[in-house]
Structures are given as structure tokens and as C-alpha cells.
Amino acid sequence: MSENRSLVSIAGLSREKILYLMEMAHEFETHPNRKILDGRIVATLFFEPSTRTRLSFETAANRLGARVIGFTDPKVTSSTKGETLKDTIMMVSNYSDVIVMRHYLEGAALYASELTPVPIVNAGDGAHQHPSQTLLDLYTILQTQHTLEHLNIYLVGDLKYGRTVHSLIMAMRHFSPTFHFIAPKELAMPAEYKQYCQANGINYVEHEDFNEDIIAGADILYMTRVQRERFSDLMEYERVKDVYLLNASMLAKAKPNMRILHPLPRVNEISQDVDATPYAYYFQQALNGLYAREAIICDVLGISLDDIRADKSYLKF
């Protein structure tokens, strides 16, 4: 099968490619509305619902002038009649220039990218990869810290199942970070990712406590949700559920440049009183998803940074 420019995983992206996509996202932050995809069709195939990710991709496509087709609920498609993923992808490939897909099975996007020359963008495949989330996280870190190098990144909450934190570690391997893993024992960072850190020369420190003294060292505080259903021992859940909640009083010793990120949706792990502090950055982070996804869609379609810099279609808006 012919090679294509699909984005299915963060693991294969080089440092140069990541920085290139960051520059591209910055162009879209400056001018998000363009006609650069006029006449193109973006398919968004959501085999499992994810309203936030879908809206972000569809907004990106619309702001670039593309048209969007697709489905938001596999119940209305032939998947429920037993159609294979292969057949769905082959069919949609006939209609679209790029396929953004979210699937509940791991490896689905990689498999799809082998089936068709139409580029595939992985918008999440089970618990496996979600590269557009990682790129928007990186863009947010760069935007707030003005560098990706030598940062102290504190990951808090569910580090066992949270794919966003796993992908962030992989993507940051190029930039000499120090990670702090803050989680209850049951949801601690899995050994395979600690081995990955060791193999890639990434420093990490593990904590079970979460308090203002710990937070004082952070450049980025990346919060995730501790979910009840992840615990086999509900007594353990009751014991730790309130340990990994962030409130404004815990930010007294925070560094001025520190920013709080969260992939959203949040439930109660970041208290509402944090929203008004200068450290809260999760809503801007979500907005950055738009710019990162505009960059991803253009990149997989072969539109270069130079093409975007030369484009003046934003003047018509």
C-alpha cells in the first residue's frame, strides 16, 4: 500500500516535525480563518462519541474553508450491520480528501492508514493514542513557557490509564524535561512508561502527596481526573479521591510562570476558585486545539508552512 502522510501516533514524530507543527499552529493562531482548503472535503468518522474533539476538528476544517462530512454516532452507520472498518474506510475514501477518525479499538487508525491513500488523522483509538491532543498540549506548553526545553512538568491524578499523560511523556522526550508523577498507588505511572523515561534519558520523580510545597516547583501542572470506575478497591478510592483535588489555596507558592493544564472535561479535580487565578489555562488550552488541528489537517494534506505563510486568504475575512 502506498505511503501517505497520516498522523496516527505521536511516537513517530521527530523533534523537528513537532517544532514545525508548532510553527504552523502559531500561523493559525495569528489568522485562524482562511480559504486554504476551499473545495476540499474532510470526513469525520466518530465510531465512538467525543463531542469536544469532533467540534474542534470540524471547526478547524470549517475555518480553513473545507466542507465536512461524516457521522457522530456509529449507530446510524453500517457498522451496526456488521460492516468492517475496512469497508467503511474504503467507502469514505471515495468521497473525501482526509479522514479524521475516532475509534474505540486500539490500532484502528494505523490499520485504516494502511488501507487507503487518503490521509488518516487519529482522533483517538481506544486507550492507545490521541496525537492531536498531545500536539495541542505541546503548543500550550510552548505558548505559556516560551520554550519546550528543560521544563518541570507535574502530572497529577490518573497516570495509569490516562493516555494524554503517556503521549505527553513520549512527545517531550526530545526536550529534556523533568517529570513529576503525582498519583495514588493504584493509578501510578505504569512501569513501561518509567522504563521509557529511563531509556530516553528523561528525569522523573514520583510523589503520592499533593500540596503547595510540591506544586511550588512546577512550570506545568497537568491535571487529570481520578475516576471511581478505575479502582478495584472502592475503599482505596474513598481514601484518595480528595487527595488529588486542586484548589486556589494550594497555589500560594506557585512560580509566576506556572500554568495549569487539563485535557477536559473536568469534574471536581480543579476547584472553581482556581479558574480566576492567573495559573488557570485549561480553556485557552482547549482553544489551542483548534490551531493544532488546523495545522494537522493542512500537514497531512501536504500543505506546507511556506504555503500557509504565503497564503493571504485571511484578508478576505
Place this chain on the structure above:
Amino acid sequence: MVAAIENGTVIDHIPSDRLFEVIRLLRIEELDHDTVFIGYHLKSRVMGTKSIIKIANRFFSEQELNSLAVVAPNVTLSIIRDFEVEAKFRVELPHEICGIIKCNNPKCICNNEPMPTRFIAQGNTVKCYYCEKEQELPAVKLTDDLGKA
């Protein structure tokens, strides 16, 4: 003991608990006209017990034989011609293994689509090309539809 063959392939030093997987891997039950001798649970000085398969008039491709390394990495292969051992060698685990190993992740795409599995060998572990879950080689299970890759 197991009779000698005039021409064919001898697979020796098979751990007895993997014998039937070796039979499945080489699809020996589909060989219509060739004589096959199977020795099961034979005494072995080195292994305690071992199994052996002798297949008359059948020579396998390197790819077919190397696939044995997935279940029996220490087997010895002999190519027999005119009752003489023409060549003797060990199997080597290929870097990429297609259509043989079953992924142990039920949420992997390869367990849910009609597609061949694909694994990358890394020392004593194999990693699913699609979902990236790793398995220890001695614990792998074979796919239900072997050889349809």
C-alpha cells in the same frame, strides 16, 4: 522409536507441550500424500522429554520454518536426502511475524477485523504492531486462522 525417512524434513527437540502448535504452524494435517512420523514425549538427556516430527518428501520454506521459533525457539531442523543429513540448522525468530501470534489485547483492532496480526520481535518479547501491547514470547497464543495471512 521413530522410523528413518529417505527424503524430507526432521524437526527435533520440540518441547512436548508445544508439539501440537508446531503441527498447526506447519499445517501438517493438510499434507495429503506424505508420510509423517510423530514421536511424542521421547526421553531426552538434555530436555528431559522432547518431541520429534519427521515429514517425508516435504521441504519447507525458510519463512515457514522460522515461524516455528515463535513456539519452539530451540528446535533443530534437518534436511534429509537419501537417508543422509544434507543440512542441519536452528530456527531464527524473524523481526516481523505476520499472521501467527494472537494479540492478547481484546480491544486491539486485529482481534476485531478480518486482518492478519502483525508483531515485532524484541528479544524475548513481541509487540503488536497495531496496539503496541507486548507479550512474553513463551506465553504467546497462536491465531485461530493460522496461515491465512
